[in-house]
Every structure is written in structure tokens, then in C-alpha cells.
Amino acid sequence: MTELDPVIRRVLVALSGRADELALLEAGAELAARMQAELAALFVEDLGLLRASRLPGVFELGRLSAQSRRLDPVELERALRTAASQAEACLRQAAAARAIRFSFQIAQGHLQQQVLTLAGRMDAILMGAPGAAGRQRQPARPVAVLYDGSPEAGQALTLAAALAEALGVPCTALIPARDTAEYSTRLAHARLRAGGLGGLGGERTASAEAGALADAANRLRASTLVLPALRSAGEGDWLKALLKRLDCDLLLLR
């Protein structure tokens, strides 16, 4: 297994109560086990959803049946609590199976803000894109990582390489570059940083903007996009914009 430098302290999985998030929890547990890190889950009861349930004329449509029914706040809260319980049970099971430490928290608010608030340094945040229903983890889909040559990007590259190795899939670096020469240079550098990971692929992007990154990852049909820590103002909005367009899971290194 590729050594991570520095060591990831905790894998933080962001949950919001969707049924397909349990697969995300499993992926997080697997990553935590490989990183010898703690597994933490943050269940966020979406504030917007709670508000919506108290508005008149707001209906819920069944995911498969398309049956329409009134979004009732009491039922919604009950459903969220049930989802949280299921998520916690799954977390316990996944952690026990891998003999890793775990923690579970519930919060109310906006998912991205809450998870960014909770995450500390050396945490890897795993979020599922809120896109289409029914994400199934596709085999052989690559792990994509943003590599702009920064030290943080290097750490993200190492994490992505470890994740790709664990999943047995290729790893592709998304390299923002002005021209081909810059791209080639950064790719070579990335390959050097990746070390033992053979066959690191590369994909040139126009920029590191959220939309461009999401489009690049979608074009690659990546299973996971790994990003270095942003530490910039508007991080939450940037993240939100990214998640709106991204079709795969997001692993954010803090």
C-alpha cells in the first residue's frame, strides 16, 4: 500500500439520509481501514428539507413509484431519524468488520457547511454528489485527482493513488494547464509524486473552476474526484457549485 505523507487522521463521511449513501459509508470505511484512520460519519438533517416540509403545497415524489404525497414535517423527521439510525448501524458494522475506530454525529443545517465546519486538518471528507438517484459503484471506473503542482495537490495525489490501488482501478490526474508544455511538465511531476502507482493517467483541464473540474471528472466517468484542501473564502459555495454538476463521489482532503 502506498504510504501517505502525512497520515490521514480521519475519514469523514457526509450523509444526508439518501438510501444510496450506505454504499458511500462502505467506501469510507474501506478507505479508513487502508489509511489506518478513524471513520467518522456526520448525518446532516438538511435545513432546506425541513423548511420545505412546513411549506404549503410541497409534495414528495417516490423515487421509483413517482407516487406523490404531501411532504409532512412529522413524517419527514421520523424518516430522517430512521435514516440516521440505519446509517449509524451500518457505520458500526463497517467499522467492526475492519476493526477501526468510529464516531457518529447528527447535525442540522446545510450539508457542505456542516461537514466543512466539522472537518479538521488531516481529514479526508467523502461526499456523495447529490445528482441522479441510484448511484451504483461502477467497477473499473477511475479515480480522478486535481493536480496543480501545489504541495496540497501532491498530498491529494498520494491519497488518490492509495484509493485507486485499494479499488483496483486506474488513477487519472486532472491537470489545469495553459498549454501542452505545462501540462506535460505537471504530468511528469505528478507521476514522480505518485511513485509506485504505475500508469498514472492524465487529463488536461482548462481551469480549476468547479464547473470545469466537474465536467472533466464526468468526461472521465470517474468514480471519485479527489481534491486538495481549498482553504479559501467561499469554499462552501465553490463546493456546492461543484457538487451540483459532479456525477461521482467527492473526496476532499483538508
Add this chain to the structure above:
Amino acid sequence: MRRTGAEAAAPTALTADRLYSRCDLAGLDFATTEALADVPGIIAQERASEAVAFGLGIRREGYNLYVMGPAGRGKRTLVLRLLETEAAQAPTPGDWVYVHNFAQPHKPRAIQLPPGRGAELRADMQRLVEDMQTAVQATFESDEYRARLDQIENEFTEREAAAFRELGQLAEGQGVALLRTPGGFGLAPTKDGEVIAPDEFEKLSDAEKARISRVLEDLHDRLHKLIRQTPRWIQEKKERIRELNREFSMLAVESLIRTLKEKYRELPEVLTYLEAVEQDLVETADEFRKPQQGQVQMMGLTMTVVPSFRRYQVNVLVDHGDNHGAPIVFPDHPSYPNLVGRIEHVEHLGALVTDFTLIKPGVLHQAAGGYLVLDVRKLLMQPYAYEALKRALRSRHVRIDSLSQLLGFAHTVSLEPEPIPLDVKVVLLGERLLYYLLYEYDPEFRELFKVMADFDDEMPRDGESSELYCRVIATLGRKESLLPFEREACARLIEHAAREAGDAERLSTDMQGLFDLLREADALARGEARETVPAAAVQAAIEARERRTGRLRARVQEEILRETIRIETGGARAGQVNGLSVVQLGDIRFAHPTRITATVRLGEGEVIDIAREVDLGGAIHSKGVLTLASFLATRYAGGLPLSLNASLVFEQTYGPVEGDSASMAELCALMSAISDVPIRQSVAVTGSVDQHGHMQAIGGVNEKIEGFFDICRARGLDGGQGVVIPQANVKHLMLRADVVEACEQGRFHVWAVANVDEAIELLTGVPAGLPDEQGVVPEGSVNYLVAAQLIQFSSLRQLYSGRLAEGEGAARRGHPKKRD
């Protein structure tokens, strides 16, 4: 009485040379059979051989054979020898296989292939399945397949994602957020990018609320349609994946099948089958991708399930790969399932199941294109076997139906295998009786078995046949490594064959009986450490066999000698004569004297056969009695009413009596009773009589003479004893040596007569009395005395009839009848 011709001289006893026809050693020009060449085929069956050859040669429907004759005549040997010659020149028929019918699994298909290629196809299909497993695994694990599969998955994933994203953007543009709920999706109005708080919503104007409501309703419909479309996308994706799998399955299958199709390109039926296999493989290639074993839960039990590819197996029903020429099949047990085949079942979870691999062939399948030889008796003893054979021959197909299905007893799922065309020549081996019964009572039999080959029981005895007979002895002896037979032994065997035929001028064709006697004589010779088999060993074997089978004969003789059964061999009695009866039980055949008595009285011309009256008399026996009664009436009562009642009895017989060989004896007893001329009890008589008094031939003449001889000899031969036989039976005489010797010495006699007059004269010692030219019969002769008595009876009858009429008339007039 009618004129019967001039007086004839009483017959004299037959000389010894006429009692036994010896084999002329001068005609046997060899010392032992070692010098004789083998006989190439069966002797003395030219008619049958020609018939068999004809039947085998004609290739038309219905020309099957029935080869009949007693056992031991060489029917089987001849038939098989001719068949082997024919079969060797005939083409080797093709193999037959059963394969799975993919369209109708319960109707397995039959395919014919050239000889030896059935097993080849089976091996090829087995290899195909093994190769398929490898090919499918490799195909569906290939990068190309995975890439194509990913492409389909991603396409649909992206389509779905894009649709929801588009809706989300549309909603966002109209101030509405698309939310994920635990159970699905929701739409809610927003303010500044967030879901509006309820209290703020309340502050909105009614118009704004109405607008929001309309927008929500519109987006709600769009979302509803989008969600409803998802299952259709999923179905479409599945269909695309199915098509992809089919495409790659075809890749895996096509190359393998192409090789087989090329190999069997000249066999259209096999090609058709391979195309069906190809189709099925493409449809079910997924089975080859599954793990080799899986577990399923059934009725609370965990079962290990192994994928079955049995449907691709080939059941080789008939394999002629190692054969040359047409097959010859001669089953020992022609039961119904052995004839037409059977479908086996295996037990599975308490039920009986089957498939085409469990079809087993019958002998009809094995003989198709060749010859089937059956023992008729064995065939008829097997329930439904004969009907099945006829059905197959009529339809020219072999259909495998189980008896339970045929009779409606089957309650399990079974198969209807495709019938297999049948081109076969059937040869039935059996008895004459069965042939005639089948011919008479089964109309289909005549249609299906048009050729009859009749094996002769006997052959003419002459120099040529005697020489052939010796060669047969040589051939049979060499076949079983017996000692060579000396010339004299061969002569004795020829004489014995004549005795077996019951005719000095013929030889029995019972080769099996001859073979057995050769073995027995050989054993006796070896017991004496001889290097050749002499005549004495043959004679000893014959005598030993007679001793082995002589218990019953000895018992009867003993009872006669002890006078439990009363037979007189001395003195004379009127109305009593010694007849001779033959007993046949299995291979035991002997004769013994039977006392026949006759009584007469005044009557109305009825001759009563006591045996017939009590239903112990067979039809032929009764015919004989009626015939002699007719003779009596014709000869002696042509011009006057026959006015006697006579009774005839076979004394001390308590079983059925059949045959007319004692009718002459009965007539003589009757004439003796009428004329009161006693019959010598030292003379027995055998022979059948016709209405004109002529003596007719009978069977078993040798046994009858010997039977009476043995009794007389046991009591002491006095030179007066003997047997009267029909003239026509002289040629059948092959008497025992001791009988011939006694006759030669004058201690016993055999007389051959032509008619009743000669017989009665010998029996009574009184001239029969033939009429002269004027029709006058000598006074005191037997005929005179018979006629006189019958006239007396007639007169008495008329007298009594007249007195009776007078008496009746007087009674009517009221007067008593006048007495003389």
C-alpha cells in the same frame, strides 16, 4: 353278400430281411470319419434352403420369413449361415442418435449419421461444451466487453443524471429547489438560493403564492414524468446489455460451431441440429458464466446445484462404427422393451424424471438395415411383444412407447422420441403348429410374413444320402472334437436314423438328436479308452437311452405280466382281440397291447363305441368305429335291415382314446363276436380299416410290434405269437435286433395283410370265406357265419316286430296277444 373276388392265399409271415433294412457297408468306402470331408451346409433341406434364400433376397415389404420345422433340424444354423453371407455383402447401416429438441423438449429428435460418426458427434458436442465454458469466460472478461458494458451503464447513468440536472436547473431558474428526500424527491420555493422559511412564505402576496403554486405544479409534473421514465430507461439499458451479451455470445459460439458445421457439412440433419444448438448457446451463454456450482434453498434444505448442459449431449442409440455389413441380431429374450427400446427414469427429489439421454435402444433399432431373427415361441410368450413387432413392421418405424404409457398407467412426464425408420428383414424360427395358428387367426401375419420355409423331418434313404449322412457325422464330430466314428458305427447311426424316422426308406433329419447320440457314444468309447467309436458304443448309447427313458414302459409291462392289466397271449376267445396302443410322453414313445372286446345282441343296427359314449373317444377314433360299422352293414346287410346292436370297448383304459389304428382289430373282434368264431390271443393286430374292408397304414408300427413281443417273450415265446400289420407299413419296419432274431428263428411272426379277410383268417385260423363267381360263400367260413347270424338277427327282429304289431292290434280290439 356282395362278390368280393376270388379266394386268396393266407399271407405268410415276413422274412427277417423285411423286418429291418440294414445299411450296406459296401457303400461306405472309408474306415473312420476322419477320412471324410465336412459337409458345407445343411443336408436334405433343399426346399427350405431355397425358400430361405428367396426370402432373404427379395427386398419387398411383407417378405419376412417364417422358418418352421421340429427342433433339431438345423433351422437356426441354416438361417444364420445364409444371413452371414447376405449380411457381409450388404452395406453397413448408419448410426442413429437422439438429440435434444430445443423447440419441443419432450420430443427428442433422431438423426442418422454414417457408421461410426454417431460417437464422433457425441465427442464433438462434449468438447463443444467444454470449449464454450472457456470461450464464454474469456469473452465476457475481455476488455472490449467490459468497455462496451461500461459504456452502456455510463450512458444511462449520464442520461439520468443529466435529466435530473436539467430539471434542477430549470427549477432553480424559476426560484424552486429540487430536493432529495429520504423517499425520493421534493420541490420547494426558494429565496436567495435557500428554501424559503414558512413565515416568509406567509408574507408573500396571494398572487405570488399562486404563481409559486403554478410553478410547483408544472415542475411537479415534469418531475413525475422524469421519474416515470426511469424504469423505461432501466429496461432499455437491460435490453441493450442483453443485446451486448448476445453479440458477444455469438462471437464465442460462432467460431466453435463453425468448425463443427464444416466438419458435418454433408449431413443436413446434423447441420440443422447444430444451428439449433448455436441458437440455444447464444440465448443461454450466461449459464457458462455462472460459477460451476451454486447453492439454492429448496424446502428448507440447502442444495448444491451443478449447471447441467445435458441438453447438448448426444445419445448414441446405435453405433455401427466397428461393424462391417448389415447387422444380424438374434435376441435371447424378445420382450416388449427389448424389442422397441425403453425410456429410463431417474429419481429426483421424490419424482421420476427423464430426458433424451435415458432412451435405450431395442433390438429393432440394432437390427435396422439388417436382419432380426426371433424364436416365435419366446416372442409370443412375451406380453405385447408380437403386437409391437407387427406394429413396427407395418409402420416401418420404431416408436418407443413404454407399456405403462401404452396402457394408460403412466402418470409421470415422459418423452415422445421421434420414431426411427425401420428397414429390416425379420426371420421367425418356430414350430409348424404356431405357423398355422398364426396364419389362420391373424390376418396381419399373412401380410407381414409371406415367405414360409418348411424344414423336412425326414429325407430319402439311398446311397447318396447315406454318404452325406456319414459326412454329417464327421462334421459334427469334428465340431466338438469327438473321436472319429468307425464305418460300422456310421452304419448303425444311419439305421438308427431310419428307425427315428419310423421308415426303412427314410432317414430322420433331427441333427440335434444325432449330435446328442454322437456325444453319448463318444463318451462311452472314451470310457473304454478307445481311439475311435465303434458300432457297439453307438448301440450301447441307444440302449442306455432306452433304459433311461424306460421306466414307464417297464411299469406297464410289469402290470401286464402281473395280470393287473389283463392281456392274454394264449388260447382263443370269441369277441376279444389284442389291439396295440402307442404311448407318447415327451421323448418317451412305446407301445403295449390293449384288450379289445365286442358284444352283440339283437337290435336295430347300432354299433356302440363305449369310449365315445363316455366322451373318452376322440374324433378320429370315433370315425374308425363308424367306418367299420359301415363296412359291416354294407358287406353283410346290404339287402336286409341290420338287426344287431354291438358294443366295442378298449378294456382297462381309463383315459382318452384317439386314432383309428385299432379299427381293424375292433372289426375283427366284432366279426368274431357275431360269428362266435374265437380269435387267437397269441396274435395282436394293428391297422386301420376303410369302408371296403381294406387295411390302411398306421403309425408307430415298430413300437407296437416290439411292445407285444416284449410281453410274449416275457411269458415265453411258443412260436405261435405274432402281430398282424398293414401291408402298407412293411416299408416302415426297422425292428429291434432281438425281434428280428426271434422272427428269423420262427419264435415270433409278423404278418402283413391287405384286408380284413386276410386278417380274420390269421386271427381265427378259420378261412375268411371269399364268395365264388356265383357269390356263394363257403359254408363254415367266417363270412358265412357272420352273414348267417345277421340273417338270424334280422328274422328274429321281424318276428318280434310282427308279434308286437299283432299285440298292439289285439290290444286296440280288446283281445290279448296270442302266444306261440
